[in-house]
Amino acid sequence: MTPARTDHDSRRQDVSEAVWRVLAEHGFGGLTMRAVAAALNSSTGLVTHYFAGKRELIAHALDILEVRTAQRPRQTAPAPGLAALRTQVLNILPLTPDAAAMNRIWVGSWDVALSDPDLFAAQTLRYERVRAGLRTSIEDAQRLGELPDGDSGRLATTVLAFTHGLVVQALFDPDRLPAATQTRLVDDFLAAFTR
Amino acid sequence: MTPARTDHDSRRQDVSEAVWRVLAEHGFGGLTMRAVAAALNSSTGLVTHYFAGKRELIAHALDILEVRTAQRPRQTAPAPGLAALRTQVLNILPLTPDAAAMNRIWVGSWDVALSDPDLFAAQTLRYERVRAGLRTSIEDAQRLGELPDGDSGRLATTVLAFTHGLVVQALFDPDRLPAATQTRLVDDFLAAFTR
Incomplete structure (x- = not known):
């Protein structure tokens, strides 16, 4: 009309x-x-x-x-706690071509965001939100006995650090870090903290 | 003259x-x-x-x-193995204002490097070299009984992922992640793998 x-x-x-x-x-x-x-x-x-x-x-x-x-396809966590934490990490990684394109753009945005106060503040807040989501799963995992007790905020920072850094390495070396290898690294990483 | x-x-x-x-x-x-x-x-x-x-x-x-x-001030590892691995990680992190400025520029360079084939290849090689250095310390630590046996290449990838991701979070949230907190996170991270 x-x-x-x-x-x-x-x-x-x-x-x-x-x-x-x-x-x-x-x-x-x-x-x-x-x-x-x-x-x-x-x-x-x-x-x-x-x-x-x-x-x-x-x-x-x-x-x-x-x-x-926000609209990207995401896996649903099969269960709360450790399984949810694993799913949250996998949902960030460049496991598909679309996810790689999106991550490439996110990583590229850091240069701009580090020099613009508004974008910087938005990015800082964004990572706080992501860490808060990881922290909820970590605390569930602690209650379920899947993770040892400890500072859930610090562990959320560590999990997000590992995830972002793996994004960067996978973008610069996609042949060495295909989806299966990234997934294996996530499982090894989480296993170290459940021991 | x-x-x-x-x-x-x-x-x-x-x-x-x-x-x-x-x-x-x-x-x-x-x-x-x-x-x-x-x-x-x-x-x-x-x-x-x-x-x-x-x-x-x-x-x-x-x-x-x-x-x-290459010329930045760096701590010397007090001993080979786990202590050297810890020093290598700390030498990358934004623990001082100069190291923060350098990391800010490295993170900013990713946008350019991801779109230029020559710079991309140089960056891929660079991370291979950094991982090789970490791997040497990991294998020393395994021989010394400080780290359990396992794939040293995969662990080097995990350590570098954690380090790069911590750089990004510390740049976007310097108040929450001062040098002492970054160092504590490194120690917690390494402790998880030595258990």
Whole structure:
């Protein structure tokens, strides 16, 4: 009934897809109005219609990243406690091509986020939330006797550190760290803490 | 005896310092000819005398990063095996302001390196070398009976993953993760594997 609106929305969706493709291939360093226009096979004039400049482009990129991360396919934990903790870690790792693309963009966003106070604060909060989720599973595992008692907050920091660092190594060495190897490393890691 | 050459070298040193300051504050996303000129309090003309463009500027930045990383102050391991492994990990972490600045630049370089085949290959090799160093200490520790037998290569990957991930969390949350807390996390982590 409102074709103009529909066209606009559809075009907006195309622009978002183009931003995502540029990021996945060239990172934040390659995210320019010109690159998005090229990915859209259009003029930079069209892109400036959506984004006033590079800063707006980056803000939009981080919005897409947040939405796609929230909507990504995830395994459901088979049980609370240790099994849930394992699932949470596996759901972060680059075990599929889509998860690798998303992680590549997250890792790339750290350069931008470390230099922008608002993005920095958002990232700090984000990791607090992720750690809080891990901590809940750790405390469940402690209650269930699957993990020894101890400071659950510190262990959550350790688990997230291991997970993020494995993301980075897997992105830089995908042949050496296919999904099965990453999963094995997670199981060895968790086994060390259950002993 | 060759004042022109000395002036040139000294100016080159000033330019390198300016590149470092821009990186530490604004990351690779903010590393532009204009920003380096501003840090030097000079014209972009001077900067273009040293760098043809952004790509040369990034290559120089990574050279400085490599040199400064190799020359950074490091603790000497008090003994081979587990003590050496602990020292290697602590020598990577952002335990001092200088180490934090260097890590901030390394983390920022991942965005660029993930999109440039040459830089990507260099980074992959670099992590292989770091893992090989960790692996030597792990195998020493196994021989000394400080660590249980097991795949030393996989454990080296796990140790480096934990270390890199802790770098990222400490950069985004320096108040929550001061040097003493990072050190405590390293000791807890290593204790889990020695049990």
